[in-house]
Amino acid sequence: MEDVDFSQDWVPLLGQLDRHVSxxxxxxxxxxLSDLMSIYQVPGxxxxxxxxxxxxxxxxxxxxxxxxxxxVTAGTAFAACSISKHVAAFxxxxxxxxxxxxxxxxxxxxxxxxxxxxxxxxxxxxxLRQLLAHTAxxxxxxxxxxxxxxxxxxxxxxxxxxxxxxxPVRSTLLPGSRFRYSxxxxxxxxxxxxxxxxxxxxxxxxxxxxxxxxxxxxxxDQQFPHQRPHLVARGHHxxxxxxxxxxxxxxxxxxxxxxxTPTDLLRLDLxxxxxxxxxxxxxxxxxxxxxxxSQIPGGIYGLGTEVDDRAGRRRFGHTGLNVGxxxxxxxxxxxxxxxxxxxxxxxxxxxxxxxxxxxxxxxATSITAAPLSDVTGRYVLHDDYPIDIAVTxxxxxxxxxxxxxxxxxxxxxxxxxxxxLDLEVRFLQTNDQPYILELRQEGVTQTAxxxxxxxxxxxPTQG
Numbered sequence: 234m235e236d237v238d239f240s241q242d243w244v245p246l247l248g249q250l251d252r253h254v255s256x257x258x259x260x261x262x263x264x265x266l267s268d269l270m271s272i273y274q275v276p277g278x279x280x281x282x283x284x285x286x287x288x289x290x291x292x293x294x295x296x297x298x299x300x301x302x303x304x305v306t307a308g309t310a311f312a313a314c315s316i317s318k319h320v321a322a323f324x325x326x327x328x329x330x331x332x333x334x335x336x337x338x339x340x341x342x343x344x345x346x347x348x349x350x351x352x353x354x355x356x357x358x359x360x361l362r363q364l365l366a367h368t369a370x371x372x373x374x375x376x377x378x379x380x381x382x383x384x385x386x387x388x389x390x391x392x393x394x395x396x397x398x399x400x401p402v403r404s405t406l407l408p409g410s411r412f413r414y415s416x417x418x419x420x421x422x423x424x425x426x427x428x429x430x431x432x433x434x435x436x437x438x439x440x441x442x443x444x445x446x447x448x449x450x451x452x453x454d455q456q457f458p459h460q461r462p463h464l465v466a467r468g469h470h471x472x473x474x475x476x477x478x479x480x481x482x483x484x485x486x487x488x489x490x491x492x493x494t495p496t497d498l499l500r501l502d503l504x505x506x507x508x509x510x511x512x513x514x515x516x517x518x519x520x521x522x523x524x525x526x527s528q529i530p531g532g533i534y535g536l537g538t539e540v541d542d543r544a545g546r547r548r549f550g551h552t553g554l555n556v557g558x559x560x561x562x563x564x565x566x567x568x569x570x571x572x573x574x575x576x577x578x579x580x581x582x583x584x585x586x587x588x589x590x591x592x593x594x595x596x597a598t599s600i601t602a603a604p605l606s607d608v609t610g611r612y613v614l615h616d617d618y619p620i621d622i623a624v625t626x627x628x629x630x631x632x633x634x635x636x637x638x639x640x641x642x643x644x645x646x647x648x649x650x651x652x653x654l655d656l657e658v659r660f661l662q663t664n665d666q667p668y669i670l671e672l673r674q675e676g677v678t679q680t681a682x683x684x685x686x687x688x689x690x691x692x693p694t695q696g
Contacts, residue, residue, distance in 0.1 A: 238290075239282045239288065239289075240290050243282055243292075246591045247265065247266040247280075247591075249263045249264075250265070250590075251263055251587055251590050252269070252583075252587060254586050264587075266294060269583070269584045269587060273580045273583055274471075274472055274473040275576050275578040275580060275581045275584055276296050276297070276298045276302075276469055276473065277293070277295035277296050277309070277576065278294045278305065279291070279292070279307065279309055279494065279495050279576075280294075280495055280573070280575075282499070282571070282592075283496070283572075285512075285569040285570075286569070291494075291496045297309060297466045297467055297577065298466065302467075305466060307494065307496055308464055308494060309464055309465065309466050309494065310457070310466070310493060311493065311560060312483075312489075312492060312555045313451075313491040313492065313498065313575070314552075314553025314554055314558055315416075315552065315553035317419075317487060317488060317489050317491035317553070318416075318488060319537050319538060319550065319551035319562070320451075321419060321426075322365050322524065322537020323442055323501060324441045324442045325422060325426060326516060327441055327442070327515065327516060328441070334426075334429060335361065336360065336361050336362040338360060338361065339360065340361060340364065341356060341358075343361075343429045344421075344425055344428050345428045347392070347424055349371075349402070351404040352404075352405065357408050358408065359371075359408045362528070363408055363409055364418045364419070364421055364422045365418075365537050366535065366536055367414045367534060368410075368528060369404070369408050369409075370411070370413060371402055371403065371404060371406075372399075372402050372403050372405055372417045373415050374417040375416060376390075376399065376483060376485045377398065378480075378489075379396065379484070380477070380478060380481065383396045387424060387427075387434075388424070391420055391424060411529070412534060414534070416485055416488035417488075418488075419487040420485045420488055423486060423487035434453060434486055435454040435455075439453070443497075446501050446504050448501065449497070450493065450496070450497050451492060451493035451494070451497045451498075453487075453490055458479070458480060462479075465480070465492070466577035467479035467557075468480045468481070468555070468557015468578075470556075472580070473578070476556060481555070489555055493575075494575070495562070498560075498573040498575075499564070499571035499572065503564060503569075503571050505521050505524060505549075506569060506571070508521030509524075509525065509566060524536045524549075525538045527540050532677070539552060542678055543657070543671075547566055547567055548563045549563065549564060552585075556579065557578070558576065558578070558581075559578065559580075560574065560585070561585055565597070567597075567598040570592075570596045572589070572592040574589075602647040602660075603647075603660040603662065605627075606624070608622055608660040608668050609622050609623050610622060610684070612681035612682060612683055613682055613684045614679060614681040618634045620632070620634075620672075620681050621633075621638070622670070623638070628640045628641070631649075639651060654674070655674055655675055656672065657672070657674075658670060659673075667683045668683070669681065669682055670682075
């Protein structure tokens with residue numbers, strides 16, 4: 234991969250993007266990036282591709298928007314939206330590494346300027362880990378931003394006071410009981426990091442993360458776009474209508490206030506990939522591994538990180554949607570490659586999904602299919618839910634919990650697909666252990682383990 238010329242790779246890919254990406258396979262319906270920008274009325278797009286070796290390719294397309302619209306370049310900054318959470322989580326883990334914070338200590342030990350309460354006014358026990366993983370059960374909130382002259386303080390956001398347009402941040406679910414994605418978790422994280430260090434959040438993140446990772450075109454400071462107006466993409470609603478003033482202010486900076494470029498974003502993802510391999514001078518291996526390990530069994534979120542843990546298709550990173558902007562930044566650790574893309578439109582997601590699908594196909598690593606004779610038998614997904622795998626006429630069959638057996642369709646990359654359901658099956662083996670069955674539905678992966686009790690086959694088993 235280190236010898237690949239990314240421009241030779243990606244210029245043709247961007248000329249033939251898949252318009253229907255849900256199947257995971259390239260469809261006959263393709264369109265060039267410029268066509269998709271026109272279809273979805275996306276004024277500007279910026280994209281960067283990088284490798285852990287340090288090689289990076291970046292390009293801008295379209296315009297920044299506004300009265301003084303200029304061409305988008307690799308140095309044009311966009312709102313990084315919820316990728317801000319990914320960057321903030323990296324900073325929080327650096328504080329854990331330095332002993333300033335602990336992942337599993339009650340956050341009440343660190344908060345001094347505000348305290349988290351439930352609806353009855355009681356103080357629940359919530360941990361930093363739960364904030365990072367969106368499992369603390371806090372208020373369900375999406376932050377829309379404010380006009381510059383109406384932006385509340387972070388404390389007002391937490392309290393639901395002043396000009397705040399969101400409800401007070403409260404504990405509304407049992408902490409640790411389930412995943413609920415909400416920006417309120419990261420508003421509490423922001424205040425916690427400020428209280429624990431005595432440093433304004435934007436300054437803390439500048440010295441803790443942005444400077445060490447060489448994210449020179451990035452900032453959590455909400456004055457940042459005003460300091461370089463000709464190098465900022467102005468946001469647009471769906472249909473191409475510009476955001477009054479160009480963009481909105483986000484006092485909830487940890488949740489959605491970062492300004493950045495795709496090149497800077499992939500620098501962070503590549504640093505996390507190096508750390509997970511024990512090759513980072515910033516973050517240790519164990520914390521990096523925690524960052525992109527699902528915190529709920531079968532879940533899709535780690536510590537500030539969206540996780541796709543399918544064998545051979547692993548990627549982690551984050552997506553983002555603010556008023557006026559959409560974006561993503563992901564790394565495929567098995568190939569050591571990261572791709573980030575940003576748009577200045579709320580309608581940019583279909584276009585971004587096509588770019589990400591191209592990266593999935595390009596950087597997924599192949600998995601050798603297990604010999605059929607080695608994977609037959611009964612697996613147990615959970616109590617009283619057996620899955621029986623057999624071979625008949627050379628084809629693998631799948632029968633789950635009293636359902637009729639169906640033939641699984643073999644895919645060249647080692648997957649097996651259920652013809653009538655959104656279901657992927659893989660068989661994985663660690664060292665000389667028995668195969669386990671990996672079952673994936675609607676983006677969620679579950680694991681079924683071999684049972685010592687074998688099923689009674691309803692038909693002859695053949696090789």
